[in-house]
Amino acid sequence: MLLLLFTPFGLDTGMFQSDAEYESDKKWFDRTRRIFFRLALMRFQPKSHGRKVSEDFLRFLSDFHPKGMIAEKYGVMRDGGITERAIFVVDKLGAIVFARVYDIPTLPDNAEVRQALETLEKTRKESDRML
Template identity: 40%
Template sequence: MTIEKLINSEAPQFNLKDQDGNNVSLSDLKGQKVLLSFHPLAWTGICQTQMEDLEGHYSLFEEYDTVPLGVSVDATPCKKAWAKEIDITNLKMLSDFWPHGALAKNLGIFRDEDGFSERANILIDQSGKIVWAKKYEIDDVPDLEEVFEAIKNH
């Protein structure tokens, strides 16, 4: 399945822990747009840039009533140490650790051969429907301009 086939489908429900051990669920975010920004693994350069971009534009996401969430298969303690190391203070970085990659698998973006997700952005509207999705090459940093364009258009 290509990631574009997710568009107009209901987003799968999830309840994942952020880097501080707090539960974050899609149902708690109903009424806001949600950006699931999947990155393969913590402690890697391109993933760091991707998360720093989200953090650096956090106030703009708030202006658009959109909650950005960084998601990877890394365990919560790993995410916490990494967030501290790269100075992430606003962005919630979710652990899709156990069952390993379950959210990524539900979205069809888990790379079985590698044990982690694709690099992808998935935009969910206020009602819980996926309205935009894009997969990136593993070595590419997602373009936030196109993300904000998608947010404005939905």
């Protein structure tokens, strides 16, 4: 599975607080053996005011040019050129199996994301056994 985290352009404080939360849950995310991508409408990954985000578990992708093309395809591009704050989980077949758009000031709830990933993993294992 693939987790895509869209972060609104220009809201650095919210992005960095979210990164710190993800870092604090790194052990759980590492056990899932998944890579998580943060997409933003920036050319380069911003400096995190001294906080180092683990690149092996949360990678930065630029959706800068053409501006917001990926965000537009996922339906999270706002008028005015910024993205919604959103999380998508995509399965290995490319289907979106979890999607949540948050109010921009609201940071994603890691417990909710973990629960969704665990439920999807359990469902996948059960369906594999039935085959």
